[in-house]
Amino acid sequence: MDAMRLLGFIGIVLAGGVIMAFALEFLNTERRARGEHRRVKVAPAVQSVTELPAFFAKLRHVDRAPAEAALDDALIALLEEHVRAERAMVTKFVHSPSLDSLYRQTTPTLN
């Protein structure tokens, strides 16, 4: 009788263990799936960050109307001219800092 009880007890423990193993495995699978999903969403963002330098360096030329491209080139030329003029103005400030040298006027290029 005692042997039967012992066997029954062992059986219950084993069955419980199997059920618990299934439950844990199920939870792990769910967690893995959620992780995968998150990775899929995050991956493009990480990729775009790691590709930043190349993204900036390799100019992305989209098919555009020549007039638009010419306008962009003109804008870049204007910006670069502005930077050159401004740098020339601040050079004096760097060597001799004062309010006057800081706010010297350039010929406006971007107004």
Added chain:
Amino acid sequence: MEQLLKQAELFEGLREEDLSRLTAIGRRQALRAGEYLILLGGDALDFYVVTKGKLELCFPMPIGADVRDIAVESIGPGKALGWSALVRPYRFTLSARAVEPSEVVAFARRALIDVFEREPRLGYTFFMKISELIGIRLETFQALWVRELRRLAERPSEWPRGAEASRGRQ
């Protein structure tokens, strides 16, 4: 290479033996016109001295549907660039491209630090000059930024909406 480096403003006044130590770790690198030497955001492993040609330091800027580089400074023989290689987080903060066929001497950070550990006096002189270079860059961009702010102050219509609204409440 030593003769070329002697003309670099960063190495002005260095003793012959110090110049030889630096020459020993320098690597010559040729660039084609339009080729990029460094890229904004890239790992800054090397510090450079221009020995021939002309390079432009650029900021990328979205223009229309493209991202284009705006040149903010031209540097020629004798000038140094890439001090980000010596300052954490060791990432370049500008891009640099050759305007014409050019040549630079590259110094790996690790090799420079090794030399300076053996010759602290040389390291001191070098970093004093580098701090001057960084200081000039900082002051230049600070002044450029303040001048742009002043322009913005003169044209309130160009202020961001939030700023305009809060100004209106005052």
